[in-house]
Amino acid sequence: MESQIQSKLSLKNFNDYLNKVDKSNLHFVEGWTNKKEHINNTFNLYFTNIQQKQIFIDSELEELKDWFMDISKLHKSVDCNNIYPKANNIKTEAIIFNDKLILKECFNLLHLIYQYHNAYILKIEREDELQDTIYHISQDKHEIQKKYNKFDKESTNYRKNKKHRAPFVIAKKVLKLLLSKKYSFRAKYYINSLALNFNIYNWDKLFNDEDEIAKEILFEVINYFMYSNLSEKKIKNSLMILVYTFLTTRLRLKEKDSLSLTNRLCNSILYDIDNKLDYRKSELSKKIYAYRVFNYLPIFAHENPKYTPKLNDEQEKKILQTIKKHSFNANKSFKYFDEKYFIDTMKNSHVNYVMHDLIFLYNSKEE
DSSP states (O other): OHHHHHHHTSOSSGGGGBOOOOGGGEEEEOSGGGOHHHHHHHHHHIIIIIOOSOOSOHHHHHHHHHHHHHHHHHHHHSOOTTTSTTOSSOOEEEEEETTEEEEHHHHHHHHHHHHHHHHHHHHHHOGGGGTTSSGGGTTOHHHHHHHHHHHHHHHTOTTSOHHHHHHHHHHHHHHHHHHOTTTHHHHHHHHHHHHHHTTTBOHHHHSOGGGHHHHHHHHHHHHHHSBOOOOHHHHHHHHHHHHHHIIIIISOOOHHHHHHHHHHIIIIIIOOOTTOOOOOHHHHHSSEEEEEEETTEEEEEEOOTTSOOSSOHHHHHHHHHHHHHHHHHHOGGGGGSOHHHHHHHHHOHHHHHHTOOOGGGGSOTTO
């Protein structure tokens, strides 16, 4: 069973196994920025069709809508001559959904905020839901060793069928890597990378219909490793890093405006942090790295120059070699890419992450 899974993930052409955005229903529109009704439409669509579970209280929702409205005003004022040549006004990608205008960037940013705030709530209120994951032992090598021993016994218990044994065979190998002084940092990188790209993969296309059992086993193993035991502060900080990056990189807002909006979201709308000073630009934009994974989300952190870097030069070089090797295996054309491309993939993963689109926005049955 394990070999079947591995063979399925040996991609002959990686482009065939990625989610693709169908832009046939997208068009450019102007003038929406002064109309809050379009933000209301976008919120209504998101919480009706994507996330039925409401995690924001009414006052937070209203403040969020005002926050998005202020973003839209700033976005309209951006000098876009270098972004959209020969354009006199900012044009924003949008779709018509049930005869209403839906704002694409608002939708994507709202999803980002929802996902990380939901992870924060899971961490502080629903830890009991993570009993069957690595969560409670992720920081304890002694407990990981005990779990490895248990999985090893289950994987060789031939009184059980292959379907029962297969997840333990795969999971124990990952645990062994995490216990290894030589390979633990690379194993953590693989887990981080999976979280970074989880929503890019078209998993259904990776497996044929007859491989449903293999897919089920793989997802069982992935789910086990997608929860690191980290502080809720790390989740909040990660969200603020991504919001700031979204505003500056994707929406091209000025850095000072993005910083102000990011602090407003954190300190006034979502978390009301009395004992936290405002985030500084350096905390949100420099030396950002993928720290851990929680609830299928990459958790990013700012590397404090006062402390020893998480990865030394040798480890960074090995990770870079790993990225290049897997890229070449996925598609030979990557051999012709400049090395700067792969360095960017490793050191600016937070920027690449905010560029992801919500695929299902464009493929709704009602559209």
